[in-house]
Amino acid sequence: VACHQFVFLEKVDVLEVARPGATFLLNAPYPKEEVWDNLPREVQEQILAKRLKVYVIDARRVAEENGMGGRINTIMQTCFFAISGVLPREEAIAKIKESIYKTYGKKGDEVVQRNWAAVDNTLANLHELTLPSSATSARRKPPIVADAAPDFVKRVTAVMMEGKGDLLPVSAFPIDGTWPTGTAKWEKRTIAEDVPIWDPKVCIQCNKCAMVCPHAAIRAKVYEPSELEGAPESFQAVDFKAADFKGWKYTIQVAPQDCTGCNLCVMVCPAKDKSNPKHKAINMETLLPILDREKANYDFFLDLPDPPRERISHLDVKSSQFLVPLFEYSGACAGCGETPYIKLMTQLFGDRLLIGNATGCSSIYGGNLPTTPYTVNAEGRGPAWNNSLFEDNAEFGYGIRLSYDYRLQYARALLKRVAGRVGDQLVSALVNAKPHGDGEFAEARRQVQALREALRGDPSLEAQQLALVADDLLPKSVWLLGGDGWAYDIGYGGLDHVLSTLRNVNILVMDTEVYSNTGGQSSKATPLGAAAKFAALGKAVAKKDLGLMAMAYGHVYVASVAFGAKDTQTVTAFQEAESYDGPSLIIAYSHCIAHGYDLKFGLEQQKLAVGSGAWPLYRYDPRRIAKGEPPLVIDQAPGKVRIEEYMRNETRFRMVEKIDAERFRWLAKMAASHNAQRISLYEQMSHIKFSNQSGGGGASPVASVAAVAAAKGISPGMPVSEGGMRTDAKTQGNGQ
């Protein structure tokens, strides 16, 4: 039995499967002398009772010493062959080295050499423990979930987390396929070796650390000073500097057991100690010594009230991070480039979100049972999430939109019938409400509450029906999420069809430019020159220009964003997309482990992608047409970064150079030329204003469907469907 993550000993009954006299290999982050005392007592007892042979290694240290960062797979493999006796030791070592050459040869000699050195150093660091005669540890295995967890989590989720889900009876599960949200927070994985610690003296309060965190594991909050009463002594707080919450306190706090140690927050932090430029406002520290302290700090932080959303007058990178994320602690990879977008979406619109999620990474970390990262706010409101298939997500999400549009119609029809009884003013407020932004939303919620109260005691059928569906009077924010495999390839036919309609759906494509979750196959989003499965020598066809294809419709809001390159543009695009009363598409650059580099450099790579022209940043907003402005705005012109600079930092490109340097040069040249072409076209497009050919001579030329519809006071989403079939009674008979 081998355990490669020490913390698993606290969560899983690892030694349950060990036979008496078996060998146990343990990766432990301690000197060999300290391992025994750090074992939970239950584990010690099992070892002694089963008379196990125990080998230990600090594999992480060996990996680091050999320049391999946190990669311990080669080391643990070597340990296995050294002690299992499957092959003679010398023969096994030779075979491992051969296998390393085969696997990593195309990634470069250096990678091979580092792995070989790690193998050689492994045996010197592998030790057999001499066991005492009885269990001595003061540490006990903690309960799987905290005592404060809800009943369902304790009764069902925890059993599955422990790996014993097969023992649950069918009756333990919800009968309708729904699954409670807000449960990832009970799964304290504690997988980071180092976590970020805040230095308020250096901090400039930009909140970028919270913005980029893939796991919502570093957070910002403002709160009234009185709330600090009873804070742990170690809890840090400073005066908040901006005018918005004058006189309030400000804290940046890590979630020590949920952080994955990816380093993105440190990398993005722009604040440096002048006397020591290596010291930032966020710095990584070893977790173990400070774990208990930061747990207490984080618990206190969570209990601080969230600032009232209505008080945030302008939403930008900074203020958006004061909104509570309703997507937290997911199982996404450390440093994931997708999840910051999802987190931001839940911060901005989380209390009114309906999500259709395509199959892919985001459906795995988004709904990877037993726990779910989507959660609820203090009022119990949060996203409703669903996953149908890989190929049908656009249609699926479109169906959600249609059904809510018709539910709204139904609720409004009932509302008109009770108007005399509940008052015209309230009815008219509810019918005309198109709340955008948190303030208006809160007001609309109060009106719905007032309606419920007015209906109470009304025995009529319509009043009772309306009470059941009153919440449908509030607009819903429908989002379709997925990766490039879905949006560019497998689900594209449906995506295109949904874009061709006028319904209000928001589409977020988290573009890793490759089938990440299924193992790195080339998609139509894979860029020129990148190696991927089915494109082993570097893709020779340019990346599909999904944005241009969507812009070709004219009525679709389209944004191309990269939060690591220009976070302000990302936040703007999300708000514009959501507020647009028609289909919106956000194509979001998402760095990914499939690109082959340490993701702590993900934000740098995003900057190079934009700077080299590989990833243009733009927003196409059909509403600008009505203002006489070109709908397309280029948010950042590419800089002088050579495409090779961007490409050489990522293994997906570099391995092509290794195999065929001439081909790499050829592909890079093509990529540069193709990117220049695209940018030139966008540049031209960004100057095209639309004149009205029909000769009406109006001062304000109109062009897109949305603009004209708006000019006529027709919501493109509702009364006139894209087919032009009016749903009001007046013309329905005639039109058939």
Next chain:
Amino acid sequence: VACHQFVFLEKVDVLEVARPGATFLLNAPYPKEEVWDNLPREVQEQILAKRLKVYVIDARRVAEENGMGGRINTIMQTCFFAISGVLPREEAIAKIKESIYKTYGKKGDEVVQRNWAAVDNTLANLHELTLPSSATSARRKPPIVADAAPDFVKRVTAVMMEGKGDLLPVSAFPIDGTWPTGTAKWEKRTIAEDVPIWDPKVCIQCNKCAMVCPHAAIRAKVYEPSELEGAPESFQAVDFKAADFKGWKYTIQVAPQDCTGCNLCVMVCPAKDKSNPKHKAINMETLLPILDREKANYDFFLDLPDPPRERISHLDVKSSQFLVPLFEYSGACAGCGETPYIKLMTQLFGDRLLIGNATGCSSIYGGNLPTTPYTVNAEGRGPAWNNSLFEDNAEFGYGIRLSYDYRLQYARALLKRVAGRVGDQLVSALVNAKPHGDGEFAEARRQVQALREALRGDPSLEAQQLALVADDLLPKSVWLLGGDGWAYDIGYGGLDHVLSTLRNVNILVMDTEVYSNTGGQSSKATPLGAAAKFAALGKAVAKKDLGLMAMAYGHVYVASVAFGAKDTQTVTAFQEAESYDGPSLIIAYSHCIAHGYDLKFGLEQQKLAVGSGAWPLYRYDPRRIAKGEPPLVIDQAPGKVRIEEYMRNETRFRMVEKIDAERFRWLAKMAASHNAQRISLYEQMSHIKFSNQSGGGGASPVASVAAVAAAKGISPGMPVSEGGMRTDAKTQGNGQ
């Protein structure tokens, strides 16, 4: 029993189902006194034997007299109710008028009035025949197919044509699902009332009549004067005027039994008799009196040898019509706007065509058993045609391409192994051959023939294998055909995927802007303002810009054509698309009965579509990039035609105005503005030359994959796949 088409009496045993004493209603194109003598003798005998009551009407004449053109449905319906006794006559007439109002009300009052008048005039023209006591006719039912037909046609096809296919045993059918081509010519439908007759004195020999004919039923030929020996006296011929075939004779000849009388040839004819401008070089004449004469003329015409393809130096509208069409006499509607494109394709590439056809109109008239319009030339070569499903045609055709690419590879590999025996010169000629155009193709065919002869008697395995696959050494022209329902909607996901590859496929989208075959449902190709099922009040979303979406790839050849607006551009686009060694897409404006007007005006409507900006004409050729030219060429700038001019001629637009005039104006304004937008964007694009950003400083900037691949001497279609996986042995091991 009713027979609405007199000619059916000669083809189908109409009265087989009549019971003794039954009533028989016949639409006959004769005065009532002449009907009896024009019945085939077999029909007379059945009428007398079964003691039928016979009513006759010349419905076509009644329809014409009431301004309804050839539409006889209302008239025949009235006859039915008048004589069937299902309802009292007066009540029936009232109900018919009510039903007319319901059905046609939205098409305008005039249409309703015309139909009502036709009903009123019907009864005066419906006569019961007084029957003689015995059959007297000298006319006999002709055999279903001519005696010259092949055995299979007589044994199987003819039985099905007669409506008795159920009597055929399974053993009568081909065992592998294939079906003989070239059989439509045996099904002499003779459905035209009037056919075009040529006046050589007025003719300017432009061949436009042959170009636009949807049924290949009017043809042009040049031939040596000596061939005229034995011509029927009525056969017309004049000296051919152009230099190409100096001293040869020239004839335009109608196929009298295959013509549908659509009038397009007359409408397109630019030559007018100066003394009588109503008299053109082609004029419609009543068929019946000249049928036998023109049958003889057409038979003689077909027997004249086709001019040798290699002698046609330059392919344009005129010369292309001397190439024999390998698509003829299909069951498409009279005046169909799709079939002229297919006919042209078969004229240009027919002897080397492989077609994957999406389901839709083109799969019905293209493979509507028992007969098939695809046929073979004098050497027995013609298109191979297949239909899989509606949704998968792009993938299906792509598979045909892939399989032939690999068959070519296999044949070449065998060829190399026999090189020593058959001679290096022949081998090298065959390996390097990339024949384009008929002359080179004929040479390549001669080389394959020489190879077969060289292999004869060679007992080696590879020689025998090569002999089996030698034809695979000749390139195939792979075409994927379908309508807009396929290309824009149901099959778009696959189409887009095929466009993203570098394989040599040619895609022809015959765009009727609506689901024509399934009954007129809106597709994403339906333009702004057009009424269709699911868009009864006029579509409020702009037509999807499939061309721009394909151009977004950069390596796809894209053309937008309309043969009625600019036929020269159509012929050029087909040749460019086929010669491009990558994916090509032709989007072809196809007027259609679903647009709601007499299709003899189809060419005029095409001109208005282009002139108003509704249908831009352009060609995007990635090969131009390598020459330092913008890849996009706009072939015709829109004129000053107002969009309403185009729209008001078609019922699909006009019925919107009828229902809601304000909405019509709004939609027309949007359409004008949207079209201006598109054209402005294309205009900008047509000026973008691509500079090489990568700083190489080369004089000839490169951009597209195809251009670069060509510059490197790599066929983008073959040795390097789009994934960049080389298929040659040298790098295969490394690349995996």
